[in-house]
Amino acid sequence: MSEDQPAMAGLGEVLSCIGPTCGDTVNWSAAEKIYETAFPADYRSFVAAFGSGTIEELVVVFTPVVSSEEVRMVKVSRLSQAALADKGVNEWAPDGGRYRLEDLLIWGGTAAADTLCWITTDQDPDRWPVAVYSRMNHEWSVYPCGMAEFLLKLVRNEWHPGPISDTSLEGVVDPRFLHDKDEAAAYEAGLDPWEY
Secondary structure, X not given: OOOHHHHHHXXXXXXEEOOOOOOOOXXXXXXXXXXOOOOOHHHHHHHHHOOOEEEOOOEEEOOOOXXXXXXXXXXXXXXXXHHHHOHHHHOEOOOOOOOOHHHEEEEXXXXXXXXXXXXXXXXXXXXXXXXEXXXXXXXXXXXXXXXXXXXXHHHOOOOXXXXXXXXXXXXXXXXXXXXXXXXXXXXXXXXOOOOX
16 A cells, blocks of 8 residues: 555554564564565565564564464464354454455464454555454444554544554553563563563
8 A cells, every 4th residue: 555654654654662672583584485475575574673562462473483383372363263253253344355264374463352454355455454353343343444444543532433452542642562472471470571
């Protein structure tokens, strides 16, 4: 999507990484072989800058599986067979169109159990729009932008109505990002990394 690289630059300006780990190195060739597709440029840039982790203990961004050792970790994935079989999961907001659930690729989620995906029908991953399954509304909504623009508008509170079920990001002036490794290490040490 044409706005994705400026959106990534905007995210870099407003989103602060609060732990010692910022960014992940991903073998994108290996990931593309596993998923049988390339990944959007803005997503690759986000992973390089921030990595796998959480924005304000609310929005989680996953990284792709690149080895068999990672299959049990929460990673980029297609919808589960259970979700594909659940007719209730195939409800779409009236103004966003309808898509095949098999064409969705999950890149994130929320603490409120919303699902953040790309609609992977275009051969060019930089043209994949975002789809969000809202647990509160029990339906998918489509946002005609890439992942970085979606997240930037989310942290700036520019979506009206908000695309996710939890409104905790509203009013957050300086959104923070915490890498999964740092969050796990803090909890293992008996600390709450979000408490300040």
